[in-house]
Amino acid sequence: MSATVSPASTSTPSERAWALFKVLKDKELIPEGYIEQLTELMEHQWSPENGARVVAKAWVDPQFRELLLRDGTAACAQFGFTGPQGEYIVALEDLPQLKNVIVCSLCSCTNWPVLGLPPEWYKGFEFRARLVREGRTVLREMGTELPSDVVVKVWDTSAESRYLVLPLRPEGSEHMSEEELQKLVTKDVLIGVALPHVR
Amino acid sequence: MDGFHDLGGFQGFGKVPHVINTQDYKQVFKQEWEHLAYSLMFIGADQLKKFSVDEIRHAVERLDVRQHVGTQYYERYVIATATLLVETGVITQDELDQALGSPFKLANPPHDKGRPAITGRPPFEVGDRVVVRDEYVAGHVRMPAYVRGKEGIIRHRTSEKWPFPDAIGHGDLSAAHQPTYHVEFRVKDLWGDAADDGFVVVDLFESYLDKAVDAKTVAA
Numbered sequence: 341m342s343a344t345v346s347p348a349s350t351s352t353p354s355e356r357a358w359a360l361f362k363v364l365k366d367k368e369l370i371p372e373g374y375i376e377q378l379t380e381l382m383e384h385q386w387s388p389e390n391g392a393r394v395v396a397k398a399w400v401d402p403q404f405r406e407l408l409l410r411d412g413t414a415a416c417a418q419f420g421f422t423g424p425q426g427e428y429i430v431a432l433e434d435l436p437q438l439k440n441v442i443v444c445s446l447c448s449c450t451n452w453p454v455l456g457l458p459p460e461w462y463k464g465f466e467f468r469a470r471l472v473r474e475g476r477t478v479l480r481e482m483g484t485e486l487p488s489d490v491v492v493k494v495w496d497t498s499a500e501s502r503y504l505v506l507p508l509r510p511e512g513s514e515h516m517s518e519e520e521l522q523k524l525v526t527k528d529v530l531i532g533v534a535l536p537h538v539r
Numbered sequence: 540m541d542g543f544h545d546l547g548g549f550q551g552f553g554k555v556p557h558v559i560n561t562q563d564y565k566q567v568f569k570q571e572w573e574h575l576a577y578s579l580m581f582i583g584a585d586q587l588k589k590f591s592v593d594e595i596r597h598a599v600e601r602l603d604v605r606q607h608v609g610t611q612y613y614e615r616y617v618i619a620t621a622t623l624l625v626e627t628g629v630i631t632q633d634e635l636d637q638a639l640g641s642p643f644k645l646a647n648p649p650h651d652k653g654r655p656a657i658t659g660r661p662p663f664e665v666g667d668r669v670v671v672r673d674e675y676v677a678g679h680v681r682m683p684a685y686v687r688g689k690e691g692i693i694r695h696r697t698s699e700k701w702p703f704p705d706a707i708g709h710g711d712l713s714a715a716h717q718p719t720y721h722v723e724f725r726v727k728d729l730w731g732d733a734a735d736d737g738f739v740v741v742d743l744f745e746s747y748l749d750k751a752v753d754a755k756t757v758a759a
Contacts, residue, residue: 343600353611353614353643354570354572355639355640356614356643357575357613357617358572358707359640360621360624360635360638360644361575363634364579364624364630367629369582369586371627374578375578378577378588379574380662382567383567383568388564396697424577425614430695430721441747445545445683445758446545446596446681456567460563460564460569461556461557464555465552465557467557468547468554469546469550472549472739473547473685473730473734473735474734475735476737477735479554482555491737491738493738493740494739495721495739495742496683498743499681499701499704499742499744500697500699500719500742501697505674522552527564528559528560531604536557
């Protein structure tokens with residue numbers, strides 16, 4: 341990195357991030373392996389496949405479903421899905437005439453252990469500004485057209501509750517195994533912008 | 540604070556840049572530096588214990604609006620972390636400038652010292668009609684402006700309590716712990732006909748709420 345001082349506008353986001361890293365590294369404030377371990381957790385272990393396992397189990401196991409709706413934190417802990425941003429988990433039950441959708445209008449709060457880190461669009465200005473006000477329109481634009489008798493309920497993650505959507509088990513999935521059902525549950529299904537479908 | 544970050548209901552944005560079930564989330568970090576945003580943030584918050592996650596949120600809110608609009612998501616958390624590490628004396632602005640080779644622009648200083656929670660009131664119950672207190676706050680607050688002064692119904696009270704964000708967001712470790720409430724609002728009550736009908740549920744700390752006064756009771 342050059343020691344020459346240039347105008348502020350010439351530095352890039354990457355250079356700024358690595359500059360902060362360098363200052364902390366030089367002061368020996370970064371524990372050995374800390375960044376690598378956390379990055380592994382963020383990139384691989386916090387995944388929507390975790391949420392898919394929770395939803396599929398709730399579809400096939402009425403007792404688990406009851407627990408999930410009563411105490412989402414305890415239900416997800418059965419799978420080991422706990423940790424930062426997963427301390428108070430609330431499952432939102434879709435009904436034939438109710439569609440739940442999650443947003444964080446103020447920043448980017450998400451149920452990390454169960455949904456994975458939020459995708460770029462979820463943290464973007466458009467989704468955060470528009471979903472609370474134009475839920476049905478935003479869903480339609482993204483590819484989910486809801487019947488007019490289905491009410492949209494948007495959950496703004498403005499405090500410490502961390503949500504996941506428990507969608508209706510789709511038609512045609514009656515004979516599918518729990519493992520097959522897991523494949524129907526995508527990250528978007530867990531956020532609530534998409535419905536599970538049997539292809 | 541009524542900042543740019545408080546986006547709920549803000550008009551003028553185009554379509555969400557996403558088509559359902561496309562898999563681009565599978566590459567969690569798109570650029571080689573993005574993982575640093577959260578890992579350096581956690582070094583400050585978790586390892587060094589110099590600030591809370593609420594202070595990080597407030598530091599993001601304190602980014603100059605022009606800078607906020609022009610930055611990428613993870614960049615804002617790099618700047619917020621750097622800002623708090625300078626403010627808590629772990630590093631200096633000079634060290635950042637030296638490492639970068641040019642001025643490292645940090646967030647603006649806070650406008651306020653925060654405020655304590657309201658304590659000593661009985662908790663609200665599920666089914667209660669509540670009004671979001673009509674307050675304007677210069678510091679950190681987790682009440683989206685679109686529910687200010689609005690009436691809703693409590694659907695859930697959390698079984699856990701957390702430090703009041705308006706206090707802990709300014710580093711006040713004596714912040715009172717409170718439950719939050721899932722308060723359901725009708726979209727039409729928030730934006731009239733200039734919205735899609737439906738409901739919005741906002742997770743609100745106890746101190747943001749008052750019991751709704753029944754109009755009939757007032758008249759009588």
